[in-house]
Amino acid sequence: MLGQLIEPEISEMIAKREFGALRRALQSFASASIAELFIDLQAAEMTVLFRILPRDRAAEVFEYLPLEQQEALMHELGTDQVAQILNEMAPDDRTALLEELPGPVTRRLIALLTPQERAIATQLLGYPESSVGRLMTPDYISVRENLTVGQVLDHIRKVGHDKETLNVIYVVDEKGTLLDDIRLRELILAEPEAPVSSLMDRQFVTLRADQDQEESVRAFQQYDRVALPVVDSSGLLVGMITVDDVMDVAEEEATEDIQKIGGMEAIDASYLNTGFWRMIRKRGGWLSVLFVGEMLTATAMGYFEAEIAKAVVLALFVPLIISSGGNTGSQASTLIVRSLALQELRLGDWWRVLMRELRSGLTLGAWLGLIGFVQVLVGQSFGWIDYGEHYLRLGVTVWISLTGVVAFGSTTGSMLPFFLRAVHLDPATSSAPFVATLVDVTGLIIYFSVATLVLRGALL
């Protein structure tokens, strides 16, 4: 929004080397807005703009940039400036950047950190990828329960300036075991002389550092918090996760699921930032697998070559019938994939879903079949198309086949995500194209089998 409005002027100032005016112009914008402005700039312009920012502003703006742009900028900047930015970044944002880069680059960058920041970085990078540990920040405040509220507030005033969020502080025992979380608002509302223990209810929700990030999204949604503490397997407090990072994870997870449902591997960058051949690989892999699967349709139709030769009119309905099965299957699988992701459905619900999808499929199939039947009748009566003297039997064939194919599609589409979850694969892999391919071959067999039965003695 902002970027589009002022970009031309900024470009002009850069071109004219009006750095003083530029610096003054940028002063009045929030860091997030400056980052937004950067996104539309060329790499060279971006570097110029970045260098004229005050030191502390630079690190802040850098944190708001997308990962790809952070990477591009690091290539352009000198080692000193990179070291300075890295040391001033919040640990969780820094971890996100470091884990995105190739191994040797990450090692070189870690070497630029101060010993203290290096210890934090390597600890966070020690957790598995996509784990809560990678997402957490060690920038939290913890206190002991024998302090008073006033002492805690003094402590916050002393150490709080560098901390990522002060909305929640944590109470720990002498070993560092988490005892409770206390919101800053509770401290403000309490009497300064009151002991911390008087605010404690020992009810708190924690995340474990080795949990998957996806589970942190569920926890934040369920408990409506702005931050959650992270503990290790023995209950020691090791970090904190903030809601802004969790929102980013939720968005990424949804994007991955959507891309998988669309029938491709998840790409982990934006469309225009993904290279041509990388994109071809991500899409071509699944397409090839589906294509080879779909080759079975040629084999299936080969079995009925004699029937098609006798009644070419049968071939006309092939795309209509198999696509209806595919469409219903794609609806069903999409519904179930999302419900499983949101934990509205559990693995044990499969039987209930199967029965329901069978009913839905038969109902929808009978309805679509009716439309098909009417079309054959109307087309024949008005003379738009000639289905031959046995058009009534042909219409019945279409009706019955559609009922069967659509019922098969919706049950297959709904059961595939359950099956994938049961064998510990991602249910989202059950994409619309995947389901359609599964349903196509069976759809053809159902259609030609019904045709053989209904049209025997007539067309066949």
Next chain:
Amino acid sequence: MLGQLIEPEISEMIAKREFGALRRALQSFASASIAELFIDLQAAEMTVLFRILPRDRAAEVFEYLPLEQQEALMHELGTDQVAQILNEMAPDDRTALLEELPGPVTRRLIALLTPQERAIATQLLGYPESSVGRLMTPDYISVRENLTVGQVLDHIRKVGHDKETLNVIYVVDEKGTLLDDIRLRELILAEPEAPVSSLMDRQFVTLRADQDQEESVRAFQQYDRVALPVVDSSGLLVGMITVDDVMDVAEEEATEDIQKIGGMEAIDASYLNTGFWRMIRKRGGWLSVLFVGEMLTATAMGYFEAEIAKAVVLALFVPLIISSGGNTGSQASTLIVRSLALQELRLGDWWRVLMRELRSGLTLGAWLGLIGFVQVLVGQSFGWIDYGEHYLRLGVTVWISLTGVVAFGSTTGSMLPFFLRAVHLDPATSSAPFVATLVDVTGLIIYFSVATLVLRGALL
């Protein structure tokens, strides 16, 4: 998690009427956990459990319940209890419930509110559905800039107990125009004697009450805040939106998009909570439209009936070829729909995307065509299937057609979301089945046209 573990015991306690033990058992759980427990219970059990909760706990637990369950519970509870819960709910959660209910029920419930709460409810309900105004809460704290930090903290201690979040407070002028936002942490870290104006930088991000909720998701993601102020068209502060509500909106939007991509209308409840016929309508509508569109394939194939009669072998490849176009189109449209939703792509990028998708489509099509060509050759050589003496020309037909059909699929699939956005429709409507249907008819025409050219004088 919790629900599944303790549910049997709870049910037993209810059955045995051990209300004292039950009340004690529930005391040690957080409100969100009790709500989770409710989700697995029968309506009757839920009502019993709800009635034994202390008054303030009841409203809290109620807020955490899904909307469908809130509705069910309201039917079971007496008017007094409903009035009490409604009056104690946070205004934004109450609005979400009221707007979900049928009009007459909403009016009856609003009548149960105290005059003060009623004014808030009707004001929030005055904003259009899915607007920021419906999502906001008037429970914020605003102060004037001539106060000192100490005076503000005293004010917070006095009025803060009922407020939804205290992490941010707002500075307004005498008319109520928003001047700045100040985080609670800044107040804590400042000297008590300092004037509020010394903390102000007059840089703040606002949402307008009439904006779409989806835009609030983008704003929260961009600015990493836990709350954002809402202003009316003249800049007056009218409310505040908190990040927990925005996370719910983000999840709903993703679910809606996923369902639309799966080729159906978005359902606004979970799978098992949507009635059978309601689900049939949501799915059947689009299926019928797609079916009628797909009927054109029969018409298209009708034009080539003579060719099929002469060379039945052509019919065998129909499903393979049209499904490849559909699969590529579904990939492309899914990618673009998500990129538009995340604002990684703008409307003006369409030409860049078109050129890129044309290249991708030709590359992927040529690759799949090669697989198809090899299959024809190998199948013929090993005698698995007999494509006749002109099998080489048939293979070439398949190869060329696939290149064309896949390129057509990926360009159509990528342009449809842009087109829908341009005419102010939701790009997510561009579902995999929708794109497949568009591509199928053209795919058939491409295939049979290529066949007519390549096989002329041979099979045809």
